[in-house]
Amino acid sequence: MRLINRYPDKGTARLLAAIPFAIVLAVYLIASAIRLAGNPDDKLLPGLAQMASAVQEMAFTQDPATGDYLMLDDTLASLERLLAGLGISVAISFIVGIAVGMIPYLRKMLVPFIAAFSMVPPLAILPILFIIVGIGETSKVVLIVIGTAPFMIRDLIMRVEEIPKAQMIKAQTLGASTWAIALRVVVPQMLPRLIDSLRLSLGPAWIYLISAEAIAAQEGLGYRIFLVRRYFSMDIIIPYVLWITLLAFAFDVALRLLQRFAFPWFAGAKTL
Amino acid sequence: MSTIEAKDVWQIYDGRVVLEKINISINEGSFVSIVGPSGCGKTTFLRMLMSEETPSRGTITLDGKPLPAEPTSDRGVVFQRYSVFPHLTVLENVMLPLELAASPLLSRLFGARRRATRDAARTMLEHVGLHAAASFYPAQLSGGMQQRLALAQALMAKPRVLLLDEPFSALDPGTRADIHVLTKRLWEETKMTIVMVTHDISEAFRLGTRVIVFERLNPDDPAHGARMTHDLSVRPRLKDKKVLA
Structure with missing residues (x-):
């Protein structure tokens, strides 16, 4: 049979998915073992034991002075900023995106502006944010909003415009006002698409979060990574990076599940 | 008594005439089928009836009043696709x-x-x-x-008037026959005025009390659009269901 027609069964599929992970892990462990064999104090490629003891220290040991768990505090601080930023982004983009997508006057007025604004590199205006709102929490949250909202707004405007014209006319012939069309036709159909948009924005949101934390913060996952970099603490950095990746992945899966269960019509409607 | 009255209606896009000199008056309770080859402007005419487009020239009235500038609930519509939410x-x-x-x-x-x-x-x-x-x-x-x-x-x-835009064109023949029976029954029960656009001539005659043909007499001349070339009165067939069965 042709290669394009051959499909792996479930068990083989799992095995195939595990292979790249196993290869990366194996390559790392071998390289680490070689370096550690040459110099037991090597910090560049720490082994599993070193990383485990670092995690033990960071995640499961109370700080004697403050009674806190560092990794937990870092995680909570970062998640708070991330969720605040994304929450504001979602709210703004949902309202603006639907209004602009539906109303031609708003479209003519705001689409060029949003297009221009979305070209501003968010990190380039981080200094402006620091100057205006200080280096506290606000600047980090605002950076995430500025970094993700324009994309989500533009995405949503396009999704609203994709609603078939026949559907909009149909709604009007059933007696719906602009407000009623927004409420009963557009908003319910945009909610699952907003989740898609949010999933795509998760990556950029993490970039802006880590960047802002790296530059100015007292706690947070990004702050910690850049802090311990000064001591070449790869045994802390690598577990932190894995942890951030795991968090981002978990968000993505959660959003996908939410979409599937909250909007059962959505998968079928794509092909309608 | 006529519900819809189109008087000297023209539709012109960028100097290209699509429809010209359309004069139709549609009686209350009639089922009008509009047929014609693709590009004859039959759908354009239906769009004007539902206020999705406005005629370049001429007037269309509903119950003696000019049509509103936007779709309203007095004119219902069923499209070929995307008609439900x-x-x-x-x-x-x-x-x-x-x-x-x-x-x-x-x-x-x-x-x-x-x-x-x-x-x-x-x-x-x-x-x-x-x-x-x-x-x-x-x-x-x-x-x-x-x-x-x-x-x-x-x-x-x-609605006062129901507009059907190729509503059954995407269906297979068996399903289409069933839905013809249903459409006819609903029309007889509601006494509604229906205007249906279709490219299927047998469908037009099976359902309509009146069949109107739109045609471009000079297809290659942009200065001339489609006109109404035939206006046929069809006696409604009451025994349609039995014939099909």
């Missing part, structure tokens, strides 16, 4: 027109009024044979069921 179940699709009419602020009803609306919607679904599919989403329905749903939904708004 994918995010609403069959039942919710049929309830929607009543909710829109009764609740301008939230477009939703609660308690006893919601129950009454739901009962009315269920009755309509039973009428078009969709009661068993009430909790399905449109994507789970066959093409014929979707169009039956679209008819039911349009009828719930109780």
Whole structure:
């Protein structure tokens, strides 16, 4: 049979998915073992034991002075900023995106502006944010909003415009006002698409979060990574990076599940 | 008595004449089929009737008054596709027109009024044979069921005129015959005025009380558009159901 027609069964599929992970892990462990064999104090490629003891220290040991768990505090601080930023982004983009997508006057007025604004590199205006709102929490949250909202707004405007014209006319012939069309036709159909948009924005949101934390913060996952970099603490950095990746992945899966269960019509409607 | 009156209607896009000198008066309660080859402007004419487009010249009146500049609930419509809302179940699709009419602020009803609306919607679904599919989403329905749903939904708004834009063109012949019977029955029961655009001539004659043909006499001349070339009166066939069976 042709290669394009051959499909792996479930068990083989799992095995195939595990292979790249196993290869990366194996390559790392071998390289680490070689370096550690040459110099037991090597910090560049720490082994599993070193990383485990670092995690033990960071995640499961109370700080004697403050009674806190560092990794937990870092995680909570970062998640708070991330969720605040994304929450504001979602709210703004949902309202603006639907209004602009539906109303031609708003479209003519705001689409060029949003297009221009979305070209501003968010990190380039981080200094402006620091100057205006200080280096506290606000600047980090605002950076995430500025970094993700324009994309989500533009995405949503396009999704609203994709609603078939026949559907909009149909709604009007059933007696719906602009407000009623927004409420009963557009908003319910945009909610699952907003989740898609949010999933795509998760990556950029993490970039802006880590960047802002790296530059100015007292706690947070990004702050910690850049802090311990000064001591070449790869045994802390690598577990932190894995942890951030795991968090981002978990968000993505959660959003996908939410979409599937909250909007059962959505998968079928794509092909309608 | 005529419901719709088109007087010297022209439609011109960027100097290209699509329709010219269309004069039609449509009687209350009639079923008018408009046929013609693709590109003859029949759909353009229907779009003007639903106020999706305005004529370049001429006037169209409904009950003696000029048509409103936007679609309104006095003219219902069923398109070939995208006629129902994918995010609403069959039942919710049929309830929607009543909710829109009764609740301008939230477009939703609660308690006893919601129950009454739901009962009315269920009755309509039973009428078009969709009661068993009430909790399905449109994507789970066959093409014929979707169009039956679209008819039911349009009828719930109780329009003065129902406009059908190639509503059955995407259906297979068997399904199409079934839905013809249903359409005819609904038309006879509601005494509604129906204007249907189709490229299927046998469908036009089977359903219509009157068949109008649009044709471009000079297809390559942009200065001339399609005209009404035939206007045939068809006696409604009352025994249609038995013939098909």
